[in-house]
Amino acid sequence: MTEIRPRRSALYMPGSNARALEKARSLPADVVILDLEDAVAPDAKETARAQVSAAVTAGGFGPREVIVRVNGLDTPWGEEDLAAAIACVPDAILLPKVSTPAVLATVGRRLATAGAPHKIRIWAMVETPLAILNIAQIAAAAADQATRLECFVMGTNDLAKETGARLVPGRAPMLPWLATSLAAARAHGLSILDGVYNNLSDAEGFAAECAEGRDMGFDGKTLIHPGQIAAANAAFAPDEAEVARARAIIATFDAPENAGKGAVNLDGRMVERLHAEMARRTVGLAEAIAVRG
Numbered sequence: 001m002t003e004i005r006p007r008r009s010a011l012y013m014p015g016s017n018a019r020a021l022e023k024a025r026s027l028p029a030d031v032v033i034l035d036l037e038d039a040v041a042p043d044a045k046e047t048a049r050a051q052v053s054a055a056v057t058a059g060g061f062g063p064r065e066v067i068v069r070v071n072g073l074d075t076p077w078g079e080e081d082l083a084a085a086i087a088c089v090p091d092a093i094l095l096p097k098v099s100t101p102a103v104l105a106t107v108g109r110r111l112a113t114a115g116a117p118h119k120i121r122i123w124a125m126v127e128t129p130l131a132i133l134n135i136a137q138i139a140a141a142a143a144d145q146a147t148r149l150e151c152f153v154m155g156t157n158d159l160a161k162e163t164g165a166r167l168v169p170g171r172a173p174m175l176p177w178l179a180t181s182l183a184a185a186r187a188h189g190l191s192i193l194d195g196v197y198n199n200l201s202d203a204e205g206f207a208a209e210c211a212e213g214r215d216m217g218f219d220g221k222t223l224i225h226p227g228q229i230a231a232a233n234a235a236f237a238p239d240e241a242e243v244a245r246a247r248a249i250i251a252t253f254d255a256p257e258n259a260g261k262g263a264v265n266l267d268g269r270m271v272e273r274l275h276a277e278m279a280r281r282t283v284g285l286a287e288a289i290a291v292r293g
């Protein structure tokens with residue numbers, strides 16, 4: 001089975017904020033995204049790049065995945081950001097505003113030319129109307145190993161900006177885009193993270209949006225503040241009852257008397273072998289989270 005990496009919580013932090021970068025080493029987020037793009041003002045871009053390079057090179061992030069979000073290659077900072085990100089060897093480089101597969105091919109070639117370690121993967125922001133229209137082709141780029149594409153990250157703020165859709169409770173205007181991106185990601189074996197929740201003082205609304213993202217199938221949620229980590233970690237982890245049920249399903253299909261059966265009745269519910277596969281994933285995720293403590 002492929003390794004399961006919990007990505008329940010992915011915390012953005014501005015690369016220009018030295019205090020935040022320092023805190024990243026101790027916060028209980030599964031993923032930290034060191035941002036050079038929208039969280040950093042134009043006159044702080046160089047400082048942010050230097051600070052992020054130094055922080056990633058210094059390491060000390062423990063089990064957290066370390067991601068560097070660069071500026072787009074069509075901006076004055078993009079090329080230097082990409083070179084600096086490759087040089088400091090994060091777990092992945094997050095490309096903003098990916099609207100077509102072409103940019104993934106271009107970045108793949110840059111990585112190859114630079115002799116970038118295989119460990120560095122590529123994550124792509126899905127945050128433009130064109131990305132939504134092209135999402136099947138963008139996801140299909142993962143078939144070309146040279147792109148190193150591993151994960152989609154929804155950029156709901158930019159989607160709201162570019163489309164005029166409002167960020168309302170329940171996210172009705174965005175649900176078709178979220179669901180289509182999710183289907184495209186899964187069709188090509190990609191991980192996918194939900195967008196951010198901007199209202200730091202609305203814990204109830206945040207929990208509801210986490211639950212919505214989890215029920216849709218997202219692996220986790222992107223976050224903007226440490227205060228959001230615990231709720232995201234709880235929402236995107238299977239709870240005790242789910243793990244117990246998953247273990248029971250696995251045991252049912254492992255029992256010799258069910259060896260020839262495709263479907264059985266477990267406590268009044270039909271379970272099929274596909275449920276045993278899902279159950280193994282649930283237990284695998286729970287175990288990976290438990291190792292993290």
Ligand SMILES: CC(C)(COP(=O)(O)OP(=O)(O)OC[C@H]1O[C@@H](n2cnc3c(N)ncnc32)[C@H](O)[C@@H]1OP(=O)(O)O)[C@@H](O)C(=O)NCCC(=O)NCCSC(=O)C[C@H](O)C(=O)O
Nearest residue numbers: 012013014019020023039127155156157158196224225226
């Ligand atoms: C949103 C903030 C500007 C709020 O800042 P502030 O009011 O200063 O926070 P606090 O005083 O509550 O901070 C308390 C302590 O926590 C640390 N902190 C705060 N935020 C972070 C963080 N993101 N990572 C790490 N540590 C953080 C503070 O340093 C305080 O520490 P201490 O000194 O020990 O008390 C701020 O939270 C912030 O800048 N958040 C991140 C903003 C960001 O990265 N935005 C870009 C991504 S969002 C996006 O646009 C996604 C996508 O592209 C899209 O289009 O949707």
Ligand SMILES: [Mg+2]
Nearest residue numbers: 038127155158
């Ligand atoms: Mg954005």
